[in-house]
Amino acid sequence: MMILVHYTTQEFVFNTFKASGEITYQDRIEEVKNYYERYHRTQENLFLIISFTNNSKVDYRVGKITAINDSFIFNKVAKELSNILIEELGIRNSNTYDLGVFYKVLRIENKLEFRNKNLDRYSSKIRLKYFTWKELISNNEILFKKISDIIFNKDNVIKLASTYNPDLTYSQALITKKYFSALQNIGFISEDRININHTVLHGDIGEFLMHTLVSEFIESIGDKYIYPKLIFKTSPSMAVYGNDGSIYIPEKKEIYYLEAKFYSSLNQAINKAVDSLEKHNDDLHEDMNYSAELFRNIKTNRTNELVEITDDVTEKLIIFLICDDIYKEDEVKNMIEKNSNFLELKEKFETLVFVLPILDKNDFLEFFQAQSMLEGKEYYE
Known part of the structure; x- marks a missing residue:
């Protein structure tokens, strides 16, 4: 810029x-x-x-x-x-x-157009850098387009939802094929119009944005690895069980287990996230070495760099929430602070919360559906 x-x-x-x-x-x-x-x-x-x-x-x-x-x-x-x-x-x-x-x-060199502002030591709010809320409320498609650009970014899709290995040689045609195949498996494109009422789609949108944005905002000097579960999806209706993914930072000996929720109400999103984490609480102690090779290095874009995740790691949680009922900092902060379910979870585990206000969930999903049709047109025609 x-x-x-x-x-x-x-x-x-x-x-x-x-x-x-x-x-x-x-x-x-x-x-x-x-x-x-x-x-x-x-x-x-x-x-x-x-x-x-x-x-x-x-x-x-x-x-x-x-x-x-x-x-x-x-x-x-x-x-x-x-x-x-x-x-x-x-x-x-x-x-x-x-x-x-x-x-x-x-x-200004091209950087991520979203920024993360800490509300306190455990919660933060994500928003567009260069636009005021007044501008976005008067034209919410500005925000919707920026979010859709993240989701339909070929590099992001290849990184989060495919088995791409930069050490292998791919033709551009094969990269494009992998891109569209991944989009189809997740359910972001369809030969017919995607079903924007499908709650699995809402969850997958949340997971995709979570991995893309949160991995940028978690600080690390050295290597940082992500383990997105979207890679396991083979059909849009398929739900992948357990946590929604992980971020591992070897230098800090920290591993974060991730949970994403996309609801109109921030309070409902918090409750659903806490409920999900409690349901698969045993996953917090799963042997992550079983899937260590699948962790992708964000800097090198490579998998198969890790051979083990050490036993002395500190386990933490990240909750990524998309909502449309509130967007002001004090309202978001107060909603998190007043949620008793979250406070109980925070007593058991160190937990970070990232909130992405989207202004209007239904409007966004309709916009996303239109973008999906445009993106899929090249693949299906």
Whole structure:
């Protein structure tokens, strides 16, 4: 993503951007216009950062650029998003101003477009980085498209739902065949319209997103391994029993057992997740060495790297919940804190909770069905 940075050493210019408003001053308008015309067709968000240098100190103000008729509007963003952009550009503690150069276009390398915000030491909420909830509520298809892009990403599908081995030689045609075969086995595409009322489908969507997102947010310096159960599915209606998967971090001697739930109500999702974990509680003590070779290294994309999971690992739980009834941080945090079933589980096992608010479950499933038909069209025709 390309970001326009406007450098200034004049405080009155910096103060012009204290609040949202129309961009003025002809040279500034021309720079913003050039930036807009170059990138508005390929970027969903256009950001302008004002960088004010005062001696050795640098302050920033950040806004989104929108065009209305022949004018450009600076829409100041919240401090949280401002900090994210400044951190991702790597300019927090550096002055990138060059004498006499007042505008630069800087790049943020493509990264995961979702971020994870800790609500407390055991719960967190996942959301899109560069959009406000107001924007998403007014157009929830922005969120739905980003989620669908994760699910129909060929690399993600191959990694989570196939036996792909990067040490073997595959033609591009065979990779594509494996991709569509995996999608069909999971039930994400069908020659007929997929049944979006099928609860197994809801669970598989939850599992897929859980493995993709949570594996990014669990910190590890060294190798990190995932064991997705989706690889065992041979038909859409088939349920795979036991935990929904595992994440193993050898350097920390930690293994996480995963459970995903997708319900409209966050409270119901928590209760169902706790109930499922209690039902297969014995799985927490299963001999994971039986399937150690199936764990996939996230960095190398290889399986068959592990020969054993040591006996001295610490066992932990991860619950991944998708809901549509609440999305605000304080409401999510309060719902988790008040759930007695979760509190009881937390007394027995160290448990992390990740919540992905989806705004409208039915709307998402209908959108997903349409995306499924588009994706499957290439395979079935």
